[in-house]
Amino acid sequence: MIVKNLKIKNYRNFSEVDIDLNEDLNIFIGDNGQGKTNLLESIYLCSIGRTFRLNSENELINFNKNSSKIEADIKKAHNELNIELLLEKNKRKTVKINSVKLDKTGEMIGLLNNVIFTPDDMKIIKESPIERRKLINIEISQIKPKYKYLLNQYKKILSQRNNILKNYYTNIGNKDIIGIWNDYLINTGTELIFYRNDYINSLRKYAVDIYSDISGNKELLEISYKCNIGNVNGMDKNNIKQLFSEKISNNIENEIYKGSSLYGPHKDDLNIKINNMECKYFGSQGQQRSAILAIKLAEIEIINTEIGEYPILLLDDVLSELDNKRKGYLIKYIKGIQTIITTTDDNELKNLTKNFNKKFFYINEGKIGNITE
DSSP: OEEEEEEEEEETTEEEEEEEOOSSEEEEEOOTTSSHHHHHHHHHHHHHSSOSSSOOGGGGBOTTOSEEEEEEEEEOSSOEEEEEEEEETTSOOEEEETTEEOSSGGGGTTTSOEEEEOGGGGHHHHSOHHHHHHHHHHHHHHHOHHHHHHHHHHHHHHHHHHHHHHTTTTOTTHHHHHHHHHHHHHHHHHHHHHHHHHHHHHHHHHHHHHHHHHTTTOOOEEEEEEOTTSOOTTOOHHHHHHHHHHHHHHHHHHHHHHTSOOSSGGGOEEEEEETTEEHHHHOOHHHHHHHHHHHHHHHHHHHHHHHSSOOEEEEESOGGGSOHHHHHHHHHHTTTSOEEEEESOOHHHHHHTTTSOEEEEEEETTEEEEEOO
């Protein structure tokens, strides 16, 4: 799949943009603070429906305007799509596909698949399990639409169950309904766990080989699912459900005491090791970057395997974070995949992409133009 054309109006520091993208490689050059990440963010919004940065949607709209619009023309293997997002201050965003308004933003996920790689992705290794769960949730949602629905349902169930646990002794009716909410949690959580286990097994299969190539077969990457209810590897749904039920049954008194749900996929994590050592604590900067690179490239392969075509790849100034060996590996890998790269220095990229079909753009103070080589 490819993004053929992108139109942006009153989005962040862009007033009006209308660009045709190359089907292979697109390189956007500009100094820091000119709008390079904003451009990638606008494409990401057309894919996921929300930003990858921690901003409110009001902040996405140009400071002097009340609304913003992003429109992308997409070419897929078997059809073409027009994706349109309208952002209005203090209102819910509107999403249209081929001019038809969607009831829910989540319905757009999977129409334009993407893999994004930014310097902030080091958080996946270095920070809390929340970052790793976020990675897993976004990637599975892109290829399994039901997963996104189940995840939203689980969050609602979890919130309601936590409220019951917190007020268990102050509301006499809670003793009668806790069993019902246990079942809701277990049934929906089991589905999520099953999806995650399957996805992480696929991630491991691709990422381990990719990392081995990057390291010259000198190091071993290990990725495993740290499921909060126990080891579920090789289990079917019935066995997972039984394990989950036993975990809840054996710990319900402790959950009531704590006033919170202590077990379930909301507590899951992803173990990432190199040569049997925790990458988070013992991996060098280079090893951690290689692990993230391997995971991102593995995501590309999983999407291609699942849907039969490659996603678009968004690279936000990541080449400056990689050494020459890793840069070369990444550039070699992306050939044949529509890639949008932002950078402050094009000289190195020109050398690395000599044999690529590509297009150069400049970004300066929210304005974008073509560069002729």
